Amino acid sequence: MRFKNLFIIGGSICMITLGVLIAPKMLKSDDLGKANKYYEKYDYKFAIDIYEKLLEKSPSLEVAQKLANCYRFVNNTIAAERAYATVLTFPGFDPINYIYYAGILKQNGKFDQAKRNYLMYAERVPEKSDYAVKLANSCDAARLWLQNPDVNVDIENENSFNSEHSDFSPIAYANGFLIISDRWFLKSPENDKNAKVYGWTGNSFLKIYQAEQAKDSAAGVMQLTLLPEQINDKYHNGPATLNADGSAIYFTRAGVADDVDLKKAKDVVFRKTIYLASKINGIWSEATPFPYNSPYEYSVQHPALSPDGNILYFASDMPGGFGGMDLYYSEKSSNGWSKPINCGNIINSDEDEVFPFVRKDGTLYFSSRGHITIGGLDIFSSKGDKNSWKEPENLKSPYNSTRDDFGIFFFQDNLSGYLSSNRPGGKGADDIYRFYQKPKEQFYAVEGKVNEKGTGNPLSGLKIFLINKKTGEEKTTISAEDGSFKFALEKETDYTVRGDMDKFFSRQEGDITTKGATESTVFNVKFEVEKVEEAYLVRLKNIYYDFNKYNIRKDAEPELNKVVAFLNNTPSVNIELRSHTDARGKAAYNLKLSELRAASAKDYLKNKGIGKERLSSKGFGESQLLNACADGVKCSDEEHQLNRRTEFKVVKVSPVLSYLPAPFKNFR
Template sequence: MTIKILLALLLFTCFGQFAQVTVIGHNLVNNTKLTHTKILVKDGNDILQRLDTKTSSDFTIKLDYGKIYRIYFQNAASPVMFMEVVANNIPEDKYEYKMIYELNVPFYYKDDEDVDTTVFLKPCHKIIYNGTTKMVEDTAYNGSFTKKIIKTNALAEIKAAEGKAVEVPVTLGGRACLNSDIKLCITNKTISLYDKKGVLIKVTKTNRSGAFAFTGVKSSNVGKLKIESKENDLNSAMITILNGAGKKIVSAKYMAPGLEMPLKDEDVRNLTDNNFTYNIGGKLILSSSTQKKFLANKTVYLSNKRNTVIKKTTTNILGTFVFEDIKPDNTYFIGVDVRESGNGEKIDFLNKDDKFISHLDTIAAARRSVKVSSDYNSAFNDISISDDEMRMNVKAKLFGDNTNNPIGKLKILLLNDSYQVIDSAMTDDFGSFKFKYLPFLKRFYLSAENTNNILDVFNNILVYSNEDNMIKIMTHEKGAKFNYKPLSSELNKLKDIEIDDPWLELVSGDPSPKSHQRGLNSSKKTIVENILFDNNQYELLPQAKEILDKVILVMNTNKSLKLELSAHTDSKGNDADNLKLSQLRAKTVREYITNAGIDISRLISVGYGESRLRNNCGNNVPCSEVEHAQNRRVEFKILED
């Protein structure tokens, strides 16, 4: 015993002065250096060190082995937070090693409305011993903590003051369409909200999917809506207002100069939606003087007005991305890491229909970004995405009690919020299951039958993401089937969303039956694009060129692709003139593609005039401009070898 004590004393004498963990930190707020931070190092209640970074954003702290330390950070701009360094479990035979850990310490503005400052009551970062010769981050804890910092949309509640209910301003939101058909959206029309005395409250416009929102409204005072169209293209059309859930609220026939729609108290209640949000998205193209290419498989960040990242996603193979839960009347930034473009290169931001929106030319927080305001404006309108233009992939893993017990060969059902079965999938031997390219749902449920009581050997069912992060622990009752109703915060960990684009099948070359769900007509294999021309003209407009640039990029990627392109007109005007005009337009489209280097043998062009209308708007049939616009199009038919 005496010899062991002497050896321990000798080790301490020899190595004690070197027995330390060195923590090197760089304080950042939204990727910008943060100075004037006070730092306290504590062991329990004892303060061991005090630091002040002053005009620097960096710090270095040296800690002895054998203790658990808390390092507190105080900065006037941010909430107080602390990290934890667990150095009490390092064996004495490792004391000869100096263990260095370097990190960026992310701070958040304490007045940032998207940040939940209450989470900083717990450690913002944990550093642990890895069992060999290094201090490393506790990835499970740190990853879980980071996901809690940004608030999720919470249901708005009625506040009370001194026992009395207080009317809180609310958001009214919905969609305007023709004849209750959400595919016939009333776009870019002025919509006004009036009180019960006829006094104007607010004015906005419907966006490209017919959606509108009024924020900060006292619902008890709302009297009517008014829709106006300067183009007089809605005369005699039946206008329907739907709420966010798609429920019909009110309908009336439009008569110039505007349609007034009185709202009952029940109508106002049905339109009230304090969780009303938009979806936005588009496409990123990396361009230079010599080439254009999709900015594929890159991280895209959505930041708030303080440049705090609140969401991030990844572009697909066509460079497209989408963000949901965009609050009305807010300011956002959409950006990518600055390293994604080099000298002489720029990143173009296009909308879903390939209309050029902007360059990503604002540099902030080490990202190349573009500013977006979510009130009504032409740019925000152009990048708005409706739910029916989106698709989702749902994937997860199921385990019993622990990750050593994957639950295989279990049939999983995905249900919508009306409990209708949308699709089914079978878990594999690793407990994984996937639902691919489903219609987008804001809410869905997962269910599985407990056939032959196969789940009864487990006390708990664990739901993990495909990135191996735990989402939910569910207690299992013997004989019960698996039913999982994800919370809003859990839904985002289960699903990936993307913009519906039939060209994805062609650029990926995926021949599977599932791939035909991407908007591609599997029997005729035809893609419809809204390639616009000026009236009675066949010269390509800038937006048409952006669409055709996408076609060119796809054809350059898929060298076996052959297309028949056909141009179509509406029924207005002379039949023969429309036929000739469509032929010229088809020829113009073909020449644009072949001038970019696509072999002419891969293309056939034809003009059909008004002979193939998509609706009943033929000669002398009264139709709205929205209905006529459905017939003005260019179609791309995929030819068989």
């Protein structure tokens, strides 16, 4: 829970400040009050020791609940699973524990159990059932992603960086990297009884380390040094981001400002802040605070610079967000940094979005609990900038696991880099992992099939044209017995694909482009064509109009609704509404009346959500009678009614283009 750590100044000046504790001596008695004080000050490591003993001797819902919460906060999912299972055995527990328990089960890879507990919450809290069902359904996606990892991505533990403690969020720096770690670098509780301990974890405070290849050592052996005290103060520091030339650093810091009087600042919560420093003549300046920090009110953390250094992205729980931690951005100008703006609800959810990173191509990477995840925090990517983004994509497995995955960094090739995770099998709490995505051999092609409209029969022997829109070069092929055809395509090229215009509708064509394609792509084209001499015409039944009227009557709506369904099911089709009258009355009047009736039918379809560009209308008056009831011929009302009809005709069938990734062999 690196991004929610709050830091409390207690009543004692030196012994208990900001979660800084002298490692506690052996307790003489298991005291609930003492455990609760540790709990309230976020010193979960010490609270756990007492709660465990209390639960064994004097079990109660309060003790079980707080113990479970402690394990959840320190990310011990194995112990948390056991603890929340215990909570659910006590009468009167808060139903939110189903959600907590399910989340822990999901992180432990127990998706069926997690799903059952999410649904139990939905049953117990009906007003939040939609939320709970969404979480339950996410278990199915999580299992699918986990069981089908990307075989083109290799991930391995970066042993040279990692220790038995937390190590995460590496970035390139000078001839090596900067990493964040809470390892005991200078002193540890074992060799210094006065060593400062962070009560949340029981470890040292987070510091920013420089990691370089150790001199006169085997390849892969890294030498770590602390950044100077201008950057690393006595409390938490990191993660960090650098500008392009490494002359400016922005980093998270949590601690007490120099002007705070600890004697007076009793029970004040200090949250995380961003600081920045510059390197001048090889020496780091004193760090100065980001102008929009507010340590008494909310956290500002996890800075990430855009490639040009002019946009600073970061995470914050400042008022006005969508929930939890949101991502924000601030723009650099001659007057400094602009007021932060939320990145918007495409990126941000009602839970936490944290650890942003901007790749050199502008792609934003971040970690989230609020989007659909495999387990804890998952890494997502999105294209865009500032507060305009495309829907985030989960990187799936193996980038993401059932545990927390965050702190991603890419090398210049945009294919390899580092990420951080507390997934099983690591050396410590959080470890740094190196990933490498194998470059894919790119190819482009179009494959398609031609069927006759109406019958669905494959059309063989039809000439298909592929036209290079820039050069005008034409390639042709003949559809096979099953109606199939294919062409190879060049990269960065625009094409038109069309059928034989002599035998079939001339508008049977579609555009394809390989411009901007970053991976192998097969364009799957389906032609549903009709012969010119057999135009696709459908007569609508029971479309009646009152005498001398053109409005759509209620009894005509069911038939027109069938047209709506047809158009919704065939989005590649445009139609023409065609209305006719009987022969009674003057021909000019009947023509006008039929045009109005056709237009009414078109307006009805538009009001049902059909795009106007897909509709046209035409009136034929009495010019196309279906029987002998012309002027002067005596006919019954039923015979005249046969001629008062509305039809629709397909006037354009655009090919359906589907984009399928290279590994797929069964094209739609």
